[in-house]
Amino acid sequence: MKNGPLFILGLFFALALSWAGLALGTHAQLGDLQPYYDDLEGKAFPQRAPGIASRGQLVYQDLGCMSCHTQQVRRPSYGADEARGWGSRQSVARDYVHQNRPLLGQNRLGPDLANFGKRAEAAGTTKIDLLVDLYNGSQGMPAYRFLFEEREIVGQTSGNALHGVAPDGYELVPTEHAETLVAYLLSLKQIYEYPEARPYAPDVNQEGAR
Numbered sequence: 093m094k095n096g097p098l099f100i101l102g103l104f105f106a107l108a109l110s111w112a113g114l115a116l117g118t119h120a121q122l123g124d125l126q127p128y129y130d131d132l133e134g135k136a137f138p139q140r141a142p143g144i145a146s147r148g149q150l151v152y153q154d155l156g157c158m159s160c161h162t163q164q165v166r167r168p169s170y171g172a173d174e175a176r177g178w179g180s181r182q183s184v185a186r187d188y189v190h191q192n193r194p195l196l197g198q199n200r201l202g203p204d205l206a207n208f209g210k211r212a213e214a215a216g217t218t219k220i221d222l223l224v225d226l227y228n229g230s231q232g233m234p235a236y237r238f239l240f241e242e243r244e245i246v247g248q249t250s251g252n253a254l255h256g257v258a259p260d261g262y263e264l265v266p267t268e269h270a271e272t273l274v275a276y277l278l279s280l281k282q283i284y285e286y287p288e289a290r291p292y293a294p295d296v297n298q299e300g301a302r
Contacts, residue, residue, distance in 0.1 A: 137284040141279045145272070161201075187282045207280065243263050
């Protein structure tokens with residue numbers, strides 16, 4: 093083909109231009125996004141997760157939890173996430189402004205976790221409950237027993253040992269990975285109402301004037 097090199101060059105240029113437009117356009121739109129400061133509250137949202145929860149996010153990532161769980165609540169017109177109780181509003185870009193790698197996920201073999209901390213709080217689910225669920229598995233979730241250490245009791249039991257789980261004479265102690273993972277899950281709350289998260293309401297006057 094006589095014009096083969098020119099065709100290949102044009103194809104490469106078109107792909108490069110489309111990629112640059114996508115990457116640079118997204119950066120121009122969201123690259124300078126900042127937390128939203130609420131004058132009435134006297135603080136900015138979202139707030140940074142505490143250090144223990146930040147370490148737990150790395151455990152969540154290493155375990156591949158995003159293979160079965162998402163962290164993105166869709167708007168009502170896109171799905172039934174709000175009807176399922178997974179959130180009271182859609183997720184927006186500002187929710188992830190403090191995260192170097194937002195763990196949005198793609199599959200929902202398990203429920204969305206964007207507001208797991210809020211749901212656990214409302215249901216009275218405690219840190220101990222979650223640790224027991226991690227050890228035993230729960231509602232289709234596999235057991236993560238390697239996150240715990242079974243020790244023979246010598247003297248007093250450990251302060252953070254799980255009761256009623258280990259055999260007689262032994263105690264089950266969560267590792268740091270288990271502790272930080274649970275702290276991360278309990279920190280997941282997308283509850284602040286950002287202006288951009290509110291449903292779009294068309295101007296009735298403009299609609300009637302058409």
